[in-house]
Amino acid sequence: MFTQNLHTMKSSGFTTGQNTSLVLLRILIGWHFFYEGILKIYNPAWTAKGYLLSATFLKPFFTWLASDSVIHIVDTLNIVGLLAIGVALLLGLKIRWAAIGGILLLAFYYLAHPPFPGFEQGLTEGSYWIVNKNLIEMAALVVLYQFPTYAAFGLERMLSRNRQNTIAG
Amino acid sequence: MKKKEDSLFNLNRRDMLKSLAGIPILGSIWFAGAKTTVTAKHEREFLLEKLNIKAALPPATGPMSGKPLRLGIIGFGIRGEQLCRALGFATKEWLSEMKQAAEKNRHDTRLSEFLAQENLNVKITAVCDVFDVHAERVVDSFSTADNPVKRFTTHKELVNSGEVDAVIIATPDHWHAPMAIDALQAGVHVYIEKPMTHTISETYTLRDAVRDSGKVLQVGHQHRQTQSFLAAMDIIQKQTLGHVSLVQTNTNRNDDNGAWQYDIHEKASPETIDWDLFLGTAPKVPFNKEHFFRWRKWWAYGSGLSGDLLTHDYDRINCILKMGIPKLVTASGGIYTHRDGRNVPDVLQVNMEYPDFSTGSSQPAGKEKGMTFVYSATLGNQFDRPTYLMGHDATMELGNVISIYADARSTRYADMLNENRIDPEIPIYQYNPLANATDAVTSATAKYFANKGLMWTYRDGKRIDSTFLHMREWLSCIRNGGKPSCGIDEGFEEAISAHMAGLSYKLGRAVEWNPEEEKIVARPGEDLDAILLANE
Numbered sequence: 001m002f003t004q005n006l007h008t009m010k011s012s013g014f015t016t017g018q019n020t021s022l023v024l025l026r027i028l029i030g031w032h033f034f035y036e037g038i039l040k041i042y043n044p045a046w047t048a049k050g051y052l053l054s055a056t057f058l059k060p061f062f063t064w065l066a067s068d069s070v071i072h073i074v075d076t077l078n079i080v081g082l083l084a085i086g087v088a089l090l091l092g093l094k095i096r097w098a099a100i101g102g103i104l105l106l107a108f109y110y111l112a113h114p115p116f117p118g119f120e121q122g123l124t125e126g127s128y129w130i131v132n133k134n135l136i137e138m139a140a141l142v143v144l145y146q147f148p149t150y151a152a153f154g155l156e157r158m159l160s161r162n163r164q165n166t167i168a169g
Numbered sequence: 170m171k172k173k174e175d176s177l178f179n180l181n182r183r184d185m186l187k188s189l190a191g192i193p194i195l196g197s198i199w200f201a202g203a204k205t206t207v208t209a210k211h212e213r214e215f216l217l218e219k220l221n222i223k224a225a226l227p228p229a230t231g232p233m234s235g236k237p238l239r240l241g242i243i244g245f246g247i248r249g250e251q252l253c254r255a256l257g258f259a260t261k262e263w264l265s266e267m268k269q270a271a272e273k274n275r276h277d278t279r280l281s282e283f284l285a286q287e288n289l290n291v292k293i294t295a296v297c298d299v300f301d302v303h304a305e306r307v308v309d310s311f312s313t314a315d316n317p318v319k320r321f322t323t324h325k326e327l328v329n330s331g332e333v334d335a336v337i338i339a340t341p342d343h344w345h346a347p348m349a350i351d352a353l354q355a356g357v358h359v360y361i362e363k364p365m366t367h368t369i370s371e372t373y374t375l376r377d378a379v380r381d382s383g384k385v386l387q388v389g390h391q392h393r394q395t396q397s398f399l400a401a402m403d404i405i406q407k408q409t410l411g412h413v414s415l416v417q418t419n420t421n422r423n424d425d426n427g428a429w430q431y432d433i434h435e436k437a438s439p440e441t442i443d444w445d446l447f448l449g450t451a452p453k454v455p456f457n458k459e460h461f462f463r464w465r466k467w468w469a470y471g472s473g474l475s476g477d478l479l480t481h482d483y484d485r486i487n488c489i490l491k492m493g494i495p496k497l498v499t500a501s502g503g504i505y506t507h508r509d510g511r512n513v514p515d516v517l518q519v520n521m522e523y524p525d526f527s528t529g530s531s532q533p534a535g536k537e538k539g540m541t542f543v544y545s546a547t548l549g550n551q552f553d554r555p556t557y558l559m560g561h562d563a564t565m566e567l568g569n570v571i572s573i574y575a576d577a578r579s580t581r582y583a584d585m586l587n588e589n590r591i592d593p594e595i596p597i598y599q600y601n602p603l604a605n606a607t608d609a610v611t612s613a614t615a616k617y618f619a620n621k622g623l624m625w626t627y628r629d630g631k632r633i634d635s636t637f638l639h640m641r642e643w644l645s646c647i648r649n650g651g652k653p654s655c656g657i658d659e660g661f662e663e664a665i666s667a668h669m670a671g672l673s674y675k676l677g678r679a680v681e682w683n684p685e686e687e688k689i690v691a692r693p694g695e696d697l698d699a700i701l702l703a704n705e
Contacts, residue, residue, distance in 0.1 A: 027194065063276075090194055090195045158188030
């Protein structure tokens, strides 16, 4: 068993099944981030102001982010962040940086409206207690950070293969 | 080795696929996202273009330049103090209280908002209040070295003193008209609190006094300055709602303050209150602190829900629809929550009939005409019921935020409803004066935020007091000419309609208006004013 697994391992050290699962997770999260970014960039009226002003936790901080002098920076950073993280995860470039960025962004979303007991939940499509989809997506990004799939799928595979081949040639 | 050479960067096809497959996925998501957003934007623009609602800013009022206007304050109770703040004058007590509040909570911006308010170039030169404590607070807080505030015993002395150009009347209702009439006859401009009058007959006398004097009278319905109402007027003009057959307005309060159980001042006594002067034309009763501070609870000095709160809702709608005085008014109610000796009802339902009124029609000519205005009030429950203007084509929810919902059976929107371009559950138009942009077909989340009132904080981080704007408009009319938005004609309609509601409640029957003779129809032997004021 062990030897067979060793045979199917790629340069990353993962089995094909492991690689496929990790790549699938990466593409789905990249997809999610990128689509959110695209929707916002095509809608000039979009702003995070409402979401920030209605924060139920760390109110002073989120209210400050929503203030007139700061909100434009917050909106721009959010859109650029969503797009960059989405592109990185989909194309397989700088996956670890994207994972860190994604975790940070999701932490903001999570902390503004955390599903803590006693906190107002607003509109949700499910029932949550401490754990919600933002938190799960953050955990999934931690996995992607720990198990980057550069070599299995994406532009960095090409770059690294190219490097290897150049060296070999 | 040969295999690798025939592909880009020395990679085989398998490597190429694994390296670049992310690109078409990225492209597809981009395309899908862009298409969704752009289609939604086109739908929104299509709808906004169809509706063509212009949410214009109110016209700016004129400059506050020239010599400072000299103002007299008649009545410095709860409302009088608020009106003075709108003019830029706050008592020492209020300033220190607000300073403490701001220190405790840095989000409490009441003091900074007050200090940031535009200077209206007025000075308070005179005050008249039957309660020593109130009058002395004005003298104490607003006097300056070069402008000591003078206290007058009676309003007549004040308006005839030559010390004032204009007065603010914020007394109990039974003093409104007599004071305003005397002021106008003395050539003094008037800002008068609602309801404009306490009796039917004085409503006519006051109208004559305004017309004869040529002075500016503004009735204190400050919501006429609310920006969303200007958008609402345009919505009606564009016949967005079609034929409006029903307007539903409400008051819901469930606290002592809302039921006029105001605090009784510790210093109140026959020595500090000029009781006879307070009573004026009201029935003579012995000194009574409760009557003095909670006067809204008795017909002798106030008018309960019909004069106090119905007038707000009536004028809100009259400002948008300009429907005027109803043909017929029926009212009923009772004292069901606050059986504390009051004689004005605390639950009141009023129906005002306008059989000939029309806001336009999308149906065959002559099919639709007539409207009922409903006012439903309780001081025993504060569940928030919104104001609705209900038309054949759409319903407007009116507040600081306006939402319009197409009616599923609308004639005007039938095609768009069939094509699923409109969903009766989602507003086809939403106007928020505090947000930067108008929006149509808003999402559930945006609706949620709007309904929660969060949009309030949007406007340049600055709220503007509508009473300030209403005062400013009045002062501008005095200085620069022009007609105030709630002048004598609007006030006349407000007062007569409210009196008809009060009369109907007391008579237990429909009360009719004769528009040709401009008179409330009385049956033989009926003295309508006596019935209205009766204290049983």
